[in-house]
Amino acid sequence: MMFIIGVYLLGLIPSPASTATHSLKYFYTATSGLPNFPEFVTVGLMDGLPITYYDSNIRRETPRQDWMAETESPEYWERQTQESISAEHSFKANIDIAKQRFNQSGGVHSFQRMYGCEWDDETGATDGFNQYGYNGEDLLVLDLKNLRYIAPVEKAATTKYKWDHQKGLIESDINYLTQYCIDWLKMYLKKKTLKRTVPPSLSLLQKSPSSPVTCHATGFYPSSVIVFWRRDGDQVYEDVDYGQLLPNEDGTFQNSVHLTVKPEDLDSGRYECVVQLLGVQEDFVTRLERSVVKTNLGNTGRTNPGSEGSGSSGLIIGAVVGVLLLVAIVCGVIIWKKKNPKKGFVPANTSDGGSNSSNNTPPHA
Template identity: 50%
Template sequence: MEILVFLTLLVVGLHSAAAVTHSLKYFYTGSSQVPNFPEYVSVGMVDEAQISYCDSNTNRNEPKQDWMSRVTADDPHYWERNTQICVGNQPSFKANIETAKQRFNQTGDVHIVQMMYGCEWDDETDKVVDGYERYGYDGEDFITFDLKTETWIAPKQQAFLTKNKWDNNKAYNEQTKNYYTQICIDWLKKYVNYGKSSLMRTELPSRVSLLQKTPSSPVSCHATGFHPQRATLFWRKDGEELHEDVENGDILPNQDGSFQMSADLKLSSVKPEDWGRYECVFQLSGVKDNIITKLDKAVIRSNEKTDMTIIIAVAVVVVALIVIAVVGFMVYKKKKDGEAKALNNSSDSGSEQSERLNPQP
């Protein structure tokens, strides 16, 4: 059985320029010999909000947003079907990892096969913004679907066998493109409709702070508590945005569904008498008013204890994100069953989330 694997991509934090672009993403992970971690995990996300979770310990696919319970009104067996798929797909992971180990001439130790796929949709123009399907093994790219050419890209020699086989299956590649440009989008629209009161809310940051570890460290402008994630945070001097001596961080989710981000300004090129010319600007898409914070020593929080609290808080979020990014799984090829669609032919293991295996008409 051939292997299908994912690229270890931490997509949370990707910046989106369009104010009305929505995304549906799934992360699957199959692992071996990872201490205190399930051999199988799946996570679904809409607009960076986690909507579902299942692993090989609980063997139950469950909603992670209150509004996701509405899906059963249209599909009473939705969660039961997802749970069955979660349980039924697990045996493939062990086989896929063994196949990958053979491809890479490896033996035991920790190994991970992953998949990420999803789609993006602009609800103003009603156009498909993007669709993607990516696989990897042990944190490196393995094979990726090119939506435009309907072919597969293999960055590693070990993936050529899979690429050649899938490229020869023109009918399946057409189905794959159809999934990301139509079926996935249809599901995304449904989810956005279910959770629009939550997903489409607009909240400015609850706090924008200037932080600094030591007098010689960069000054970090940190914004937290905003929603949605379509926001920008940057430094400017005399009204002009700075690009040099500035390091922008990723947008990270908070536990309450809001987001946080930071932008660091290096002080090596900032003269003491010029501090008043610098300011941090937070912009939230769809909101006219910006939040401007002047570079002022009097407002910088530099207490080590305070900094460590923030660092620890951010670290916890990052760990959670890594788990989400590692949260994907390898699903083996299944025959068509009702509305279910196979991802690969008989000698390849397939990867699909429940909506893909059981799309609504």
């Protein structure tokens, strides 16, 4: 069994190609056989960023973004805590039932659920999903169109039969996934955008004299940004590669654009990197000059002295790794196969006895 640290690979980190599509997802993970890890973990993700967290050690629902902490009342967090405690009892019971069903005892085991919704703010299209799994294998997936569950493995057939005949619970789940979840997603988006606009910190980086020059913008908010190169006032399209939009741990974002340029053009004064941020009229511009390019050869030029270390390519990598580790940790060391890259991961409940909490309206939102 492999512990997937690269939750990034499962589509939890947003990319520029999907900036019009917003998502609200909740991950529940119960584990056994991991002595130094919580037996139960929940995490809420909005657009790939953690917004809520609970585990069986702290036994408190906690915010993971400043805007969540600032906009939700203490009563909200107490209510969410009680609902997560209830889910913890259900999931611990279900992982024991699953172990019995699969005739397993010792070793490491995981029982997981992922549910949530997506909304395209350009087309208005929505989608919902409710999925379960055990030990990295898909078990049950809710088919919203046909009001039934799909069971990829034979040992989940009993649960599928039982749940398929609980039409009221299925309809309740679908009502949440297609209506209430979308409403909460839009509300969270509105609360998130109340956060003030944060300008980017710009750095110019180059591994070696023959490498492309990277313009790295970080620490900006919101995520709607355009980063590009100009030459003599006109945007450059040739010899340009665009990086990915990535989240920082503090809820801001980073992006980059790479320019292949001749060494003699470094001091020509013809090139400049431009960042255009939604909600800000002025452009953020830094001119390409050899003295401000940070390289592996020891140059220390930086276009924004107030952002210490923001120009280091090593720190860029470190920031990305930090994001991956954070998401991996809050997702409870997700043990999952990449079955459905569009949704992220696919979890399941093999219980035909014990708790049916996974059939009720999901405890979050």
